[in-house]
Amino acid sequence: MQEPIIHIDPDVLSGTPVFVGTRVPVQSLFDYLAGGETLDEFLRQFPSVTREQAKAAIELARDSVLAGARTA
Numbered sequence: 001m002q003e004p005i006i007h008i009d010p011d012v013l014s015g016t017p018v019f020v021g022t023r024v025p026v027q028s029l030f031d032y033l034a035g036g037e038t039l040d041e042f043l044r045q046f047p048s049v050t051r052e053q054a055k056a057a058i059e060l061a062r063d064s065v066l067a068g069a070r071t072a
Contacts, residue, residue, distance in 0.1 A: 005056045019057070022048040026057055033058075 007020045017026045024046045032042040039054055 005053050005060070019049045019053050022046070024049050029054055029057055030061070 004020055006017050006026055008015055008017050012018060013023060013025060018024055019026060028046065029042055029049075032045075033039070039051070043049060043051060043054060
């Protein structure tokens with residue numbers, strides 16, 4: 001079983017989904033990528049997030065989109 005990568009806690013950033021072990025919102029990763037920044041730039045700006053966590057979040061989003069497309 002894969003380690004959790006996203007943590008949601010009402011006491012941390014009012015329940016905003018963050019990377020486990022950090023206070024970095026997962027949304028920040030997608031905002032960076034949507035804004036044309038690279039994964040490396042995101043990781044430079046948020047060194048508490050590991051490359052493995054960021055890649056796992058992207059894969060989770062991909063899997064969610066593809067699963068939704070199959071049921072549509």
